[in-house]
Amino acid sequence: MAMAVLERFAVLSSPDLDEFRHSVSQFLTPHRLTPLAGNTAGVHTDLSKTSVGPVSLVYCRNSGVELGVHLTENVDYYDINLALHGRNRVTFGRDEVVVDASRAAVISPRMRVDMRLSDDYRQLHVRIERQALTDHLEAMLGRSAPAVIRFEPDMDLTGPAARGWLRTVRILLQDLDQPAGLAEHLLAAAPWANLLMTGLLLAQPNNYSPQLERIDAGLRQPTPVRRAMDVIECDPSADLSVDRLARAVRMTPRSLQRHFRSALGVSPHEYVQQVRLARVHEELRLAEPGTVTVTEVALRWGFTHVPRFAGLYRKRYGTPPSQTLRDAL
Known part of the structure; x- marks a missing residue:
């Protein structure tokens, strides 16, 4: 310099x-x-x-x-x-x-x-x-x-x-x-x-380097994996079963599972959960007082079993979703 x-x-x-x-x-x-x-x-x-x-x-x-x-x-x-x-x-x-x-x-x-x-x-x-x-x-x-x-x-x-x-x-x-x-x-x-x-x-x-490296590796993977990630990110609340994702990217469910594990270190189902949890977390964190409940937000982003969702949320963020919502108030 x-x-x-x-x-x-x-x-x-x-x-x-x-x-x-x-x-x-x-x-x-x-x-x-x-x-x-x-x-x-x-x-x-x-x-x-x-x-x-x-x-x-x-x-x-x-x-x-x-x-x-x-x-x-x-x-x-x-x-x-x-x-x-x-x-x-x-x-x-x-x-x-x-x-x-x-x-x-x-x-x-x-x-x-x-x-x-x-x-x-x-x-x-x-x-x-x-x-x-x-x-x-x-x-x-x-x-x-x-x-x-x-x-x-x-x-x-x-x-x-x-x-x-x-x-x-x-x-x-x-x-x-x-x-x-x-x-x-x-x-x-x-x-x-x-x-x-x-x-x-x-x-x-x-x-966060390991996560960034997995994403970078995933972006280098064949087009079907990238397309599956795009489908998930576009509408995380939709029906995103492995079978549906596999049909969307013209790949067998078993092949899609294998490619996701290799590229991102998680299954398609786990990746969908991560994206949904992130969207819920963001909505709860930014919620205006009295406008939403945890159950409403969880259901909106595709979690149909609320108690199971709450356990996943606490495991990922170290706090119950209700606490995130209270902190936003």
Whole structure:
């Protein structure tokens, strides 16, 4: 990457570390900043920030002193730390990632970390809002994602997928450095943000990686499997027996069962259940007070045995459907 980035979006250029800390805390997590050398007479800091939809890019530079950083609050977003120059030693409890040209650190929500920034450290934070990434993941999965997305904190930038994601960040930075670039158009913000979120979810191991890999494998399967998934997603409340799905995609029920197991790790019936549960969960979560009951929603999405549905729901989401509905009120 270029040594200087986001110059058009400069927020601060100052020798005052307190001013730098205060300004950075407005865009990232509040923290304590400690000089790790006695003389701070030659200290200088720079800060730039811009956003593309739910993705923010925050550029920080400290020169003249090595700095210690202690986050005083838990992070409530996703923060990918990229080194443009120098090194950052990031500590997550007992784990540690040294951020440099070949490695990045990925901070997930609820984490509290410490950092040690080398002199003349130039860093880019790629901040992704938590709800935006969750919504994007659910769109990729075709169902709800109840657990918080947790990434492995150590990102190897030499791997093919991570390297591709990093190239996307570089291209975005280059575009932002040009007046009237594509990223400045509001219509282009969503595609940029979606590309970065999709790339991160696929490139960096996380607790949803196995599910994403199964879906990706399913999309690579022969057309009948993809068509069956489309039939299910189009109308999950319909009669979606294995026999009916098999007829719709011109495949024997046994072959369809085998292909689903191979591609997605579940049977067609289990996949239908997952999609239906996700639709019920979403409707209950967004329901207006007094407009629906759990039974009405369950029946609407194809669950004819309500007690059995309630057991499946609790097993998937860790709470009874009635609790989800109450929480929405």
